[in-house]
Amino acid sequence: MNNSIRLLQVLPTLNSGGLERGAIDIAEGISKLGNISLVASNGGRLVNQLEQKGIKHLKIPVHSKNPFTIYKNISVLKKIIANEKINIIHTRSRAPAWSSYFASKKLIRSVSTYHNAYNYNNNFKKIYNAGLGKMDKVIAISNFVKNKIIKSYNIPENKIDVIYRGIDQKIFNLEEINRDIIQSFKQKYKIVSDKNIVLFPGRLTSWKGQIEFLEVLKKIERNDFFCYFVGDNKNTSYSQKLFKSIKNYNLENKCKILGNIDDMKVMYSISNIVVNGSQYPEGFGRVIAEAMSMGKPVIAYNHGAAPELLEIYNDKFKIPLNDCPKMIESINEILNMPEDSKKELALKSYEFVKKNFTIEDMISKTFNLYQNLLK
Structure with a gap:
């Protein structure tokens, strides 16, 4: 046959x-x-x-x-x-x-x-x-x-x-990106250079949880980070609602909406933490796998397929839904993590994606x- x-x-x-x-x-x-x-x-x-x-x-x-x-x-x-x-x-x-x-x-x-x-x-x-x-x-x-x-x-x-x-590991991997490319990218999107970057990737829509995450940004007691919301912004009503919420919370000095960008690889590479804040269980969670393949530490709510993707992670990085204190605790732990521990976690994350995703x-x-x- x-x-x-x-x-x-x-x-x-x-x-x-x-x-x-x-x-x-x-x-x-x-x-x-x-x-x-x-x-x-x-x-x-x-x-x-x-x-x-x-x-x-x-x-x-x-x-x-x-x-x-x-x-x-x-x-x-x-x-x-x-x-x-x-x-x-x-x-x-x-x-x-x-x-x-x-x-x-x-x-x-x-x-x-x-x-x-x-x-x-x-x-x-x-x-x-x-x-x-x-x-x-x-x-x-x-x-x-x-x-x-x-x-x-x-x-x-x-x-x-x-x-x-x-995940395409020919794109999302641990290889260093040319400094000129990074500098050009930062200039294009006006990315801060003197702070840790918290990346929140995902379509700008209510179920992805950007507005709920503002509560975390409001309560976290440190000023050495800046958060970027990156993703498809075709949902203009939600995008406007998020923009107004940032303004109402007086968080313009802590976060910004970038919307769609043309090179997620570079965005991941300059980030220190990647957050997945989906309000509903996701069937997979591509951004989690992409970030891990880039060696970036990920924090996510502990539902849907997230626990499968974060199997190798400490439970502290798998947060109960909208548990603001625990989310803040995990962000602080990652930002305070020694460089050797970050490198070890990066390699471990990359290899886990290589084996499974x-x-x-x-x-x-x-x-x-x-x-x-x-x-």
Whole structure:
């Protein structure tokens, strides 16, 4: 039997986010292994990046939650499957899951990825969320997600593979960055040079917890640090609310919103601490893994997949949700840490990511899953 993979990944859009990044990484990785790889979405700013890698993109409204559009997408996907001779469809979101399921049923093998556990407060939402579990194989991006979807949607455990998201260690690593590049970056974004930098990366949105973190900045009794909020700021109402909150707290001398920046590697490299303050459990936590791969100490709330990523860390760096005193205690401990201890932690963090959370590992495990389905 010919086990050559002809893959169609389906996701709502190709804008920013871990879901989109993972889809592009898999598309490129599967293609480089000599297989055919296509992506269907409603488009977005990452389409050009995808096509530059030689991956074909098909624009269809799979982002829509409208039942009539979901129904129409079934026939559209069936035509793509037939015309492109697709033998595996991989759905990465709830919106297109039911379309993908009925388009592929009894025709080709199907895979889905649960990028989070997804809450529900009524039966309709539960059914909507459960569509991803209908596929032949289900990928959970952490053990946290795996355990939650087994409990919530009664998915058989042997149907689920845990495949962590992958970090590109060719980008995020311990290598020193040229001083001129760092200086140029600092000038461009007006980064302070005489203080420790606390980095809070993540989209500017309420569930990421930037406003809640202001309470920590307000109460911490030291002036040798400056905090930067970095991430997608398309949510203008929240961005404005955060800006006003900083002003109301009189914290302009302790923090600043940078929004989107063009080189996260440099931003991580100049930071002394990275904080993940998500208010809700995350399915993975890419910024935690990226920061660790750069050798940076991370503090995160102890829920979701964060404990899995911070497995090698002291419990002091895994904070109960919004426990302001313990967050302050951990920040102080890291800022006061001797240089030798920081270097030891940096190497330990990098090696832990190398062992568990690389792009190569993610592609290899996903490729093996596809091949096993085609046997």
